[in-house]
Amino acid sequence: MAEERIGFGLFGAGLVAPFHAKALQASSKTKLVAVAARNAEKREKFASEFGCKGYATLEEMLADPEVQVVNILTPNDAHYEPVLQCARAGKHVLVEKPPAVTLRETDGMIAACREAGVKLGVVLQCRVRKPIQAMRAAIAEGRFGRIYHADAFMKWFRAEDYYLMNPWRSSRRAGAGVTVQHAFHYIDLLQYLVGPVKRVYARMNNLAHPRVELEDTLLALVEYECGAQGVVEASTALWPGTDLRIEVNGENGTAIMVGERMETWKFKDERPEDEEIRRYGSAEQVTGATGPADFGFYDHQILIEDMVDAIREGRDPIVPADSVRPTLEWALAMYQSAKDGAAVTLPLADEEAVW
Numbered sequence: 001m002a003e004e005r006i007g008f009g010l011f012g013a014g015l016v017a018p019f020h021a022k023a024l025q026a027s028s029k030t031k032l033v034a035v036a037a038r039n040a041e042k043r044e045k046f047a048s049e050f051g052c053k054g055y056a057t058l059e060e061m062l063a064d065p066e067v068q069v070v071n072i073l074t075p076n077d078a079h080y081e082p083v084l085q086c087a088r089a090g091k092h093v094l095v096e097k098p099p100a101v102t103l104r105e106t107d108g109m110i111a112a113c114r115e116a117g118v119k120l121g122v123v124l125q126c127r128v129r130k131p132i133q134a135m136r137a138a139i140a141e142g143r144f145g146r147i148y149h150a151d152a153f154m155k156w157f158r159a160e161d162y163y164l165m166n167p168w169r170s171s172r173r174a175g176a177g178v179t180v181q182h183a184f185h186y187i188d189l190l191q192y193l194v195g196p197v198k199r200v201y202a203r204m205n206n207l208a209h210p211r212v213e214l215e216d217t218l219l220a221l222v223e224y225e226c227g228a229q230g231v232v233e234a235s236t237a238l239w240p241g242t243d244l245r246i247e248v249n250g251e252n253g254t255a256i257m258v259g260e261r262m263e264t265w266k267f268k269d270e271r272p273e274d275e276e277i278r279r280y281g282s283a284e285q286v287t288g289a290t291g292p293a294d295f296g297f298y299d300h301q302i303l304i305e306d307m308v309d310a311i312r313e314g315r316d317p318i319v320p321a322d323s324v325r326p327t328l329e330w331a332l333a334m335y336q337s338a339k340d341g342a343a344v345t346l347p348l349a350d351e352e353a354v355w
């Protein structure tokens with residue numbers, strides 16, 4: 001007999017919500033039960049498009065016994081209270097990235113979900129890309145030998161309209177800015193692969209969005225605890241936007257992911273499976289370089305299905321929130337460094353000073 005589908009509710013009906021809805025509808029393990037959004041017009045349109053219930057408030061959706069997991073799809077500074085409410089209601093949570101804009105709130109969510117015995121996963125879908133999983137496995141096996149460099153290059157473009165679409169998109173305090181918003185995925189990949197980070201020196205500026213008071217460009221030099229060094233270049237000012245690159249270089253091998261495909265996979269100890277690993281990913285799949293909705297929902301589906309499996313198997317989801325805390329700390333350290341014009345050593349002494 002087929003297992004019963006797990007019911008999901010979405011909180012927020014903005015840009016990212018259709019990606020979650022499509023992933024939930026495409027999966028045989030899940031059911032999109034409801035959306036909760038305060039804007040009646042958006043909510044009704046979304047509910048009718050995706051054939052689910054519409055609730056005006058999160059409280060109402062949490063009272064629905066069919067909803068077992070809630071995906072938090074509100075702006076970055078509006079994740080914390082909703083996650084706490086879900087935990088109190090005994091619902092599992094998948095929260096969009098970054099989990100919160102402060103470490104204090106991130107710690108609060110982790111503790112609340114742990115106490116309530118519910119799962120807390122973060123939507124950092126790039127971690128599940130096959131090239132990244134292959135790099136992580138090769139690092140764990142020691143195939144790279146000593147890792148010398150780990151870098152991220154995200155040369156993207158967002159028009160100024162994107163930042164002016166909603167107030168939160170141009171507010172540092174709300175969690176906007178290329179570092180904590182767009183590049184968060186890729187600094188997270190570096191952290192996931194070769195972290196933790198020991199020291200960082202960052203420079204931030206605004207090259208191409210004069211009506212917005214945010215950094216649209218980040219340049220950073222990084223020292224990792226493992227002895228490797230690296231750079232992060234991230235921008236939304238570089239028209240037309242090109243595929244991101246993640247590069248890892250060690251004494252015995254080099255791996256480079258471009259977009260979601262493996263571009264380079266070369267080790268001194270070539271193995272039979274390497275030929276197949278070189279074919280991972282596709283150049284056809286867009287990964288966000290040119291516009292805010294230029295990506296697919298497949299990676300979201302993997303995380304959503306993993307949440308179902310985590311619930312059934314009684315294990316952590318593949319991207320547990322505590323594994324993302326160091327990424328947020330690194331991002332905040334970059335803001336601190338750019339503000340001070342000096343390198344910052346982690347752990348961050350005072351996260352409030354960042355603002």
Ligand SMILES: NC(=O)c1ccc[n+]([C@@H]2O[C@H](COP(=O)([O-])OP(=O)(O)OC[C@H]3O[C@@H](n4cnc5c(N)ncnc54)[C@H](O)[C@@H]3O)[C@@H](O)[C@H]2O)c1
Pocket residue numbers: 011012013014015016017037038039042072073074075076078096097098123124125166181
């Ligand atoms: N994983 C990814 O690739 C990806 C892509 C895009 C966005 N995101 C993340 O998804 C989240 C939402 O982003 P978006 O682009 O959909 O934003 P959006 O502004 O388009 O939509 C946000 C939704 O939340 C509602 N909302 C706004 N403020 C609220 C508040 N204070 N309380 C309750 N509801 C509120 C809005 O009405 C809207 O329905 C963010 O955390 C963002 O970082 C992730």
